[in-house]
Amino acid sequence: AAVRAAAAVELVHNFTLLHDDVMDRDATRRHRPTAWTVFGDADAILAGDALQALALRMFAADPHPASAAAATRLADCVMELCEGQHADTAMERRPPGEVTLDETLVMAEAKTGALLGCACAVGALYAGAATEDVEALDAFGREAGMAFQLIDDVIGIWGDPRHTGKPAGADLAARKKSLPVVAALTSGTPAAAELAELYTGPYDEKKEDLERTALAVERAGGRDWAQAQAADRMARAMQELARAVPEPEAAGGLLALAEFVTRRST
Template sequence: MTPCPDDPPAPRHPPPRRRRTPRHRIGEGTAMGSRTLDRESDEASEVLARTRRVVDPVLRAAVHSLPGTMRRIASYHFGWEEADGTPAHGDPGKAIRPALVLAAAQALGGSAEQAVHAAAAVELVHNFTLLHDDVIDRDATRRHRPTAWSVFGSADAILAGDALHALALRILARDPHPAGAAAAARLADCVIELCEGQHADCAFEKRSDVTLAECLAMAESKTGALLGCACALGALYAGADPEAADALDAFGRRTGLAFQLIDDLIGIWGDPKTTGKPVGSDLAARKKSLPVVSALRSGTPAAAELAALYAAGRPLDEAELLQAASAVDRAGGRDWAQTEACDRMAAAMDHLARAVPDPAAAGDLLTLAELVTRRNR
């Protein structure tokens, strides 16, 4: 569902299949525009399914090369196995990041087959961060099942995440493609930025003076950096020049920030039946998400009400969760986040138009960008 009054501005001379859809706020149901959204959802599903068909064999081969314990934890995390090692058919995630690698490569004249190792490396890094994030945040569920740390323990989940990180770099180091070395260096720089973003996110929980600028910078490092890196790696594997790679990196970063803004909205108002997480989990943990920081800095009575709830020094109960969500909304945090997501996507489209002169070639990248801005889980 789109959070925007209109679609994000498309690149110059957009493909004719794009349509406008009405305004919709996360957590509010609507039947309007459902046919358009269903069609675009089908387009995104096909892009992601194609990605899975190409990337999954490389991903599974990499994970299966791990030592026994690490392999078992990683296979559980990906939804391939139960905790006891028996086969499972769990949710392995949407594969948005590897899809961006392949789409970027194809948009600039490369092929999915050439970039498959880069796509697998990006997906491994993403899942390494998820394993660590779940430990840091003490999240009990992910993808509708218990998190790896809650099943195997924190130490084992952290080590499995470390192993996935090492696998990502090994895949690129062993890739005979001429872009492999540059891709490995770029991915390593990205991981450093991800760590800095995660550190800032944790530090914000202990501060009452977090600014919106700080919060946006943290979100770009924590979320936007990997989406930008995914697009840049696709460009490198297509043999693109540095300017095109940097423009696609900027496209991915802006898209990633929009993704984080909407993810933060879902963290407050998303339906647990579709998110797989408890209702208001971010509020319960008193996280300084983007809508919350916007609300806290609004100077409104609702901001003072929210600040008092966050100062409680303990997880919020069910009644307090409802009160906090209402305060964020009344303080303007919800509308600010949705508007900001639209603005970031507009900037992303400008960068995409610079990187890909032929808009028809950018079809899959546009589809993935729309998936980000229309998601409700």
């Protein structure tokens, strides 16, 4: 009964990836060239627009009684995603010392937590769940999404490109203010000052630059903080899941999702 809804959420997910890659100028995703590098900016943007329209059309054509509420929730999610992406791109233009950890966390929830929360909430709507259970599953998804993003940021710096499908240290080379980086920058340590100096200058395309930058993030506590924060977020997610689905055997798929998020290395 929820296949249409699941497909609609995934279409929106891929719409955001197409647009994000254009804005971030990422050349690789999932071990393949990004759409804009193959077809150009205009076609990648238009393909993303079409995916979003198709997602809403799937809900509009769905006779399920929850389709209208789910479509509204997904539309609200898209607006939150746009808000998060706007905050992200705005932060990239600001000096390293002007970005706070709190605003970076808010941005990450809007960009990543919102979509996973929406996916879980839409599933609950299609299952006919009570309002409080829908909101608990939305909260579960948001917290799990934040854990996913924290681990994703760690992998983006220290992951193996053979598994990630992206060049090693691509976020550092682009001077992106990911969660571990901002945690490190705001740590008040000598390594934070070194990292801020590195982030103020352009990437010099030397391997030593990436190694120095990654080491500065680690020495300033960014990696440890992100991993601890991911564990904390997942613990919160499990509490929210228990509110909506008290019986563990009934939450098998969502528990598997939680395990994947916490154990992933790509």
